[in-house]
Amino acid sequence: MRGNLFAVAVDLVVLTVRDDRLHVLLVRRGERPFESHWSLPGGFVQADEDLGDTAARELAAQTGSATGDAVSGHLEQLGGYAAPDRDPRGRVLSVGYLALLPEVPDPVGPLQAAFLPVEDVYGLAFDHDLILADGIERARAKLEYTTLAAAFCPAEFTVTDLRRVYEAVWRTEIDPRNFQRKVTSTPGFLVPTETRVTGGRGRPPQLFRRGPATTLHPPMLREPAAALS
Amino acid sequence: MRGNLFAVAVDLVVLTVRDDRLHVLLVRRGERPFESHWSLPGGFVQADEDLGDTAARELAAQTGSATGDAVSGHLEQLGGYAAPDRDPRGRVLSVGYLALLPEVPDPVGPLQAAFLPVEDVYGLAFDHDLILADGIERARAKLEYTTLAAAFCPAEFTVTDLRRVYEAVWRTEIDPRNFQRKVTSTPGFLVPTETRVTGGRGRPPQLFRRGPATTLHPPMLREPAAALS
């Protein structure tokens, strides 16, 4: 079996929506290389692990395990990154994973970790700027043709909550009336709940849970179709 | 740097349309494990290579290099596969790549290689059945919202050629009239050429080249929208 040997790591692009802006979880590196630089959280694949196992383990470790469960959130592979010089220590292949989480507090623990607004993030360690960009683009694209936006919401949420997710991820404004029509008329996207909201200022909103639907057919498009001449 | 070491390989899902059916390039293994089984073509990542370099090199090697060029065809990463037991020789991570090619003859060379219809393919070596399935699904999905179908066509092709690609990949029938309207009205998808066709039986078709457009907006959907109640 020819070929060089690689260390294999998993790096996580953990996205959430906080304060109507898309945030990504970063950790400050405590060791060289890139000591004290921000980086994506990640770790090496252990002996008996498949890639998804490593990703789930790291996600649980970084977020206190409350978020890696099946109901909340979403975890999917982005792809492999293996530029020959991406790690000065030697040949390291990193597999990027994308995680979408409801709003959670910044992790507390031995290493400094925080959610930062994605537009403020530059100069990450290694090639993490690239992995992050790929993760954001994947998330943006998937909101168009899947029901994945609900992964950013807590178990029960309103149509307005969901719309704010789209607006934060796409950085656009969406007409609330058309949005409501679209998401409520897509079978299986939203399931109404009996829970009542109280204490708000205006008319209390209907609460929904995620439905079984996973794809949006037809999709919801970021750009309002092709501009004509 | 903790973590186990992996050999890293690239495996190619090389698809083409031949005889109105989707085919995949397979090679018969000449050594253990899985000796004499069909497998996806691939090879190990060499010292100074990035993953895409390895994929392009292997593609050129398997298809006589006439197909790895920039104009023809398409090459993109599928993702990483690293189940702990996927290779009995030890820990091997494979990065799947998807290649779409115009119709080419079966390669000739030292090892037995051929394009086989994808519906006839089962029992590939390693986890190549899985990688192949992911590659096919990726290709099917991408025809919906990109102009990638043209990568299956030669430099000059007719609308009918292009429609046959869609029909082969999706295993559906498409109305030629609606299809013609869709693809010719998408700006930048098809560029008419001056070349005339002669020798055919009916009215000679218009020939087109690929245009600069890469995305289809709005997309063309496999399933005719949601069935209503």
Place this chain on the structure above:
DNA sequence: AAAATAGTGTCTGTCAGACATTATTAG
């Protein structure tokens, strides 16, 4: 002329974008 293939045209229903109105709460 007949057969074969290429290409255009029309009708209709669905759906997204734009915009106005009604509903239900707290103070």
Place this chain on the structure above:
DNA sequence: CTAATAATGTCTGACAGACACTATTTT
């Protein structure tokens, strides 16, 4: 009652699905 937020309704244009006709070649 007023302010605030939630939700529904209407009009219109773009576009896909269904289907019929015209155009241009070979034999």
